[in-house]
Amino acid sequence: MKVAPRRPAYLTRLAVAGPLVLAAFLLVVLVRADPVSRFGATSSEGALSFERVTLAPGVIRVQMRNDGTAPVTIAQVSVNAAFWRFTAARHTLGRLGTTTVTVHYPWEVDRPLHLAVLTSSGASSEHDVAAAALTPALGGRSLGDYAWLGVILGVIPVGLGLLLLPALRRVPPDWMRFLLALGIGLLAVVVVETVREGLDQAHQAPAALHGVELFVVGLMVVTAAMAWLGRLVRQVPVGASAALPPVRHLAALILVAGGPAVLGAWAGASMATPTAAALAFGVATGAVAAVVWGVGHTLVGQERGSPATVAAGFVVGVVAMYAVAVLAA
């Protein structure tokens, strides 16, 4: 038998290190020389983006971010086409720099507000508030309200579902497949909604923060995490038993499964900027998509039956969500 001659260790190391060093060198060249800039004029001034407008009685606060590569200087602020004196901790913002502009202005409830910022070059960045309203402060009382919302939308439905578990175990296979498909139908609509809203927020986020990519990152990370969690959960004995688990376990399960809805409500309430909202919607989309995947997995694992049952369940789920959306409005 012929034995291949052993390669010296240093050659192996060189084979790894060589390309890495070259890649690092290329990166430095790209950053320093910026060869792409030869193909078009680069802006000499950054671009201001309105990240968040908050309204207190007689006061408008605007969080601004430099969305461009060059620095930008805030020179003047106008509200409804009138210059209005302002204060800001910083007037000149570097790349991705932020500051809050404060204007004492007698704004009116329900009336539109047109905000414009003139930069030192005379360029303007504008933002419209369709109907002015007091920005709710996130305090003890509102935290309680949001927690209650989380309980209603998360904890209680999960609890009801778990209580129904023993009954569900006795449901005939055809009906089980119908119910699983119904669940997928309901959740499919939720996925479409969170994608739409997430991308909408991503487009409002400063371009330099890449909202769409942030949305995708949130989606990917959570889908992966949920897949891993799902594997863990399937090892919990509760799913296997036809009887109701002990109350202690049940309560713990309800809290683990429904409790995050409370955290989600708090997080949603404090999502101040479109950037954060895009990430949060990515997370939400990932979570719901993972559940759809999980339910689909279970559905495929069921005994074979009529495809019409599955189709019917799915359609009923989608239509039900549509009806809820129309009626809730």
Add this chain to the structure above:
Amino acid sequence: MGHLGMGTTGAVDHVRNGFDPAQLLTEFDGGTVSRDQSGRTVREYEIAAYEKRIEVAPGVFFPAWTYNGRVPGPTFRATEGDRVRITFANQSGHPHTIHFHGIHPVEMDGVPGAGEVQPGETFVYDFVAEPFGTHLYHCHSSPLKSHIHRGLYGAFIVDPPGGRPPAHEMVMVLNAFDTNFDGRNEIYAANTVAFAYMDRPIPLRVDELQRLHVVNVTEFDPVNSIHLHANFFQLYRTGTSLAPHELTDVVTMGQAERHQLEFSYRSPGRYMFHGHQSEFTELGWMSFFEVT
């Protein structure tokens, strides 16, 4: 006015600008005076066009095209019948003209084909000043909107041969700046700098006769106006008559319309005046007289 409320934030650096609304208000350029063989007064002026970044509101810089580095350009002043010789050097990167409102030979009109000056070249506008009145001049090269709006304009005052009663005279060119070049003005002013006479009121004397030459060069908006508070003025339309046309407290002008206003204040105080398009007022065209 305090540090809150309507107005701009900060202060304009007039020294860096090279001109100050507080000074050009009362600056009149009579040129270098001599007489020709016939005994006629000859006034010679030198003026150059060049580009300059000017601060039109605190911290807001506008890439202006200027006559002599200032906006508005110098206020030329002559007496009806004087011979006027204006040597115009174009030191900018675009063709420019000086088109005077007045009666003159058509070859001195300062339009493309008659007195348009290419970059680096010079032209002498030579004519007899008439009729008496408050007039204006501006660049008439194409595209016209750009050449006027960028700052190439000024007042041209022709006095009647017998003169007018002595008065404290002022000139205000009502202008505006489309700083983001979207065809709408962001900033309005009397003599270029937003709120210049609100932040530093114009000092006047009680009972002193005031003669204010007002020229409207505002672009993109059809009209501008001036309104005095707590007072009325005698209006001399275009300044072409020795008798007033009207006693009023507001006069509205289309672009290139201009008038003389005569008034005086009976008692001391801080008197407001502004354009009576309130949307212009709050974007810079708001002012005060400080009467003592």
